Amino acid sequence: MHPVYVGVTMYPQAHLLGIAQDGGHPHIGCWRPCCAEAWNNPALAHRPACLGLVSDEGRWLLDATPDLPAQLAALGPPPEGGEILSGVVLTHAHLGHLAGLLQLGREALATRSVAVWAMPRMRRMIEENLPWSLLLEHGHVTLQPLECGARLGPFVVTPERVDHRNEASETVALHVRGPNRTLLYLPDIDDWSRYPLADRLKGVDRAYIDGTFYAADEIGWRDPATVPHPLVVRTMELLADVPERSKVQFIHLNHTNPLLDPASEASAEVRRRGFGVARQGASYAL
Ligand SMILES: [Zn+2]
Ligand SMILES: [Zn+2]
Ligand SMILES: [Zn+2]
Numbered sequence: 001m002h003p004v005y006v007g008v009t010m011y012p013q014a015h016l017l018g019i020a021q022d023g024g025h026p027h028i029g030c031w032r033p034c035c036a037e038a039w040n041n042p043a044l045a046h047r048p049a050c051l052g053l054v055s056d057e058g059r060w061l062l063d064a065t066p067d068l069p070a071q072l073a074a075l076g077p078p079p080e081g082g083e084i085l086s087g088v089v090l091t092h093a094h095l096g097h098l099a100g101l102l103q104l105g106r107e108a109l110a111t112r113s114v115a116v117w118a119m120p121r122m123r124r125m126i127e128e129n130l131p132w133s134l135l136l137e138h139g140h141v142t143l144q145p146l147e148c149g150a151r152l153g154p155f156v157v158t159p160e161r162v163d164h165r166n167e168a169s170e171t172v173a174l175h176v177r178g179p180n181r182t183l184l185y186l187p188d189i190d191d192w193s194r195y196p197l198a199d200r201l202k203g204v205d206r207a208y209i210d211g212t213f214y215a216a217d218e219i220g221w222r223d224p225a226t227v228p229h230p231l232v233v234r235t236m237e238l239l240a241d242v243p244e245r246s247k248v249q250f251i252h253l254n255h256t257n258p259l260l261d262p263a264s265e266a267s268a269e270v271r272r273r274g275f276g277v278a279r280q281g282a283s284y285a286l
Helices: 033-040 068-076 095-104 120-128 132-137 197-202 232-238 242-248 265-272
Strands: 014-020 051-056 060-064 088-091 114-118 140-144 150-152 155-161 170-175 183-187 206-210 249-251 283-285
Touching: 014 033, 051 068, 051 150, 060 132, 060 206, 088 140, 088 150, 114 120, 120 132, 120 140, 132 140, 197 206, 197 232, 197 242, 232 249, 242 249
Parallel strands: 060 088, 088 114, 114 140, 183 206, 206 249
Antiparallel strands: 014 051, 014 283, 051 060, 150 155, 155 170, 170 183
16 A cells, blocks of 8 residues: 655655754853853754755655754654665764764664665775674665765765865765755865855755854864864855855854854844855755
């Protein structure tokens, strides 16, 4: 029997399940004003960047964050007979993009042969290192080559390498093509110097891109050289005359980023300049 789906929720679409940087918001060890309130009020908190792709053929996650259980729960229970999780696509081996994969293991969900798409170095890292390799040994996941692209039900996901601190794996942006629309998911990049951002915007309908820090003064307490990311103010200058800038929504926001507050002056400025401010929980029909 064909499973019964509720309303429009099974039309091919992307769900923005998190918009924060790897450490989430509130952030470990932070009691400054950016996080103090969010520790006491979960409604103000944000999960690490993650996109859920959903259709009547399954549900997939782009990135496996430390908040994977809650992000999977945000998609609701699967339809009767449907899979809880059909697959995961990994962008790179940093905390906010990989750590949740262990939730598929014996200690938690204990999946059977869930497809995990990853680039060659990332696959080797998982194959050759405990505890990741146990996921393979116990049959919880199967590794799939991402470099050739991935077909996830009605979605086609294509990787694009980007510059980032690649200590343990490559880093990729993901191009997602649905039946009707396309999007770019690019949570981490060092800077735009070698990435044709304006060009790429022409080829997609929506772009979720690295907006880790809004401005330089935000990270005065930490050496910016150790955490290179394009500043939102610079990215807005770079795209000031590009009409496609309206497709941009900034994600991967550090806990210090004023864009986490939709009522902040920075959020208003981003909208004034013709860009979008991402909201956790939003969905986008593909
Ligand atoms: Zn990250
Ligand atoms: Zn903070
Ligand atoms: Zn990273």
